[in-house]
Amino acid sequence: MKNQRIMLALFLIYFVFAILLNSVGTVILQVIGNYGVSKSSASILEAFKDLPIAVVSFLVASFLPRIGYKNAMLAALALVTAASIAMPLIPAFWTAKLLFLCVGVAFALVKVSVYSTLGLIARDRRHHAGIMNTLEGVFMVGVLSAYWIFGYFIDSSDPASRSWLQVYWVLAALCAFTFVLVLSTPFDEGTAQLPAGRSRWDDFTAMLKLFFKPLVCVFVMTAFLYVLIEQSVGTWLPTFNNEILKLPAAMSVEVTSIFAACLAIGRLSAGFVMRKMNWYPVMNICVIGMAAMVLLALPLTHDVVADPNITWSSAPLATFLFPLIGLFMAPIYPGINSVMLSSLPPHQHSSMTGLLVIFSALGGTTGSFITGYVFGNFSGHFAFYLTLVPITLVLITLYFFKRQVDHVA
Incomplete structure (x- = not known):
């Protein structure tokens, strides 16, 4: 039962971050219309997301067991919750940059922690492969969900409308719920401890x-x-x-x-x-x-x-x-x-x-x-x-x- 609760927490974390990571294209489209940002300037949001993932992984992955996987996941969730709340409260291009910077940093912590935690709860190699595939499948479900969740809040009739920012209240609530779930779930990280005496x-x-x-x-x-x-x-x-x-x-x-x-x-x-x-x-x-x-x-x-009248039924095979x-x-x-x-x-x-x-x-x-x-x-x-x-x-x-x-x- 404890491991099932841990897996639920890991799946929910990956689902949340799939939505946040996959939203960059939608946010680029919206900041161009809302804030008058050029396409070349808006494209920098991709770098604000990707570079922190690589940099933070390189710098902290080796000693993350000392911090604790659970603590790292909690810090990541707290960071993206705060960044999500900032989006509707302070609508500006720099806030979007800050959001994806936080998402990149947080996902680096989350991916290392989640993957490492799977090694602690898997019974054997085949079980590990099974839950790893399920985890990544949940991530892709989150990617798909992002299109529909953001689409629900976007006002297509008014490109300048900022109604899309309200989606971040939903995402902040989802992040906060996940934070509480992780906080209340016991994690045994004893076997992941690094050898004593190492700096x-x-x-x-x-x-x-x-x-x-x-x-x-x-x-x-x-x-x-x-x-x-x-x-x-x-x-x-x-x-x-x-x-x-x-x-x-x-x-x-x-x-x-x-x-x-x-x-x-x-x-x-x-x-x-x-x-x-x-x-x-x-x-x-x-x-x-x-x-x-x-x-x-x-x-x-x-x-x-x-074909100017092309539809889904008449599209090429x-x-x-x-x-x-x-x-x-x-x-x-x-x-x-x-x-x-x-x-x-x-x-x-x-x-x-x-x-x-x-x-x-x-x-x-x-x-x-x-x-x-x-x-x-x-x-x-x-x-x-x-x-x-x-x-x-x-x-x-x-x-x-x-x-x-x-x-x-």
Whole structure:
């Protein structure tokens, strides 16, 4: 019962942060209309969110067990609760910057703490893989929910309306409720304690040394490549829908939600599958499935003719076929994360998650940049066909990852 309560708290934390993190695009749109901010200036909100995640993970992950995972989660929730309350009380562009700065800092604390806590409550490797996939599935449900929650408060008839700011009262209440749930839930972090007599500098250098282990090195390469693929598709799919499939701008964004829904369904389903099956064949099937979807769907996107009266029922088949890549993509990230963490002693989970967050951020940034460059200078078709290169590399790194895991075991 205690572990079920802990898992509920972790799932709710991830759900809340999925909404806050995924709201950056919506907030950019709203601050442009509300505060007269230029597009280039508004785009800085993405950096206010992403950079603190990488920086804070790098600086604090190694000694977070000394602070305590529960204390870190409580501090993160308190921070985003206060920032959410500030949004409607002090409506300004700098408040939005502050919000995403707080969200970035808080999510760094939360992700390291949540991933490390899973290692404390999982019974074995398969159980760990199952709850990891379920956790990431809940995150994707939060991503989907963000579109609808923010959409409910936006006044489409008046672009200058600030009614959308009222959504932050709801989010602040949800954060506060989660804070109370975490505060009232007992956490046993005894097995995560760092060895006695080590300084914080020793903790930090131990994290850096961890990277040079063959198992860890292959893992972060695999995670980097996976996030590169996911970010390439997720970030540029709306533009692909608009420019290649000739869909209207609004519909291009709405159709992208199919990709997010597939990620959510895939991860929630994998949460059950991974408890029953060995992780390696599942990962290989998923990677091959991703490549198959690229080769199956992209040929259908050539020579699409623009239709001013297009509807969901008359959209090209590729509109609905390509986002299904999310079903195959979904289990890979939580799957490899689970295998990696369950191969290490609990006191190293915090440092390992810190490295994971850093390389995930680098992979996401790299993927988005490369795809954008190729899309702009060559073609959207070539940009998405190019994903076959990192997909093939993931298949290769998974083989070496499996060898290293077996060697450690």
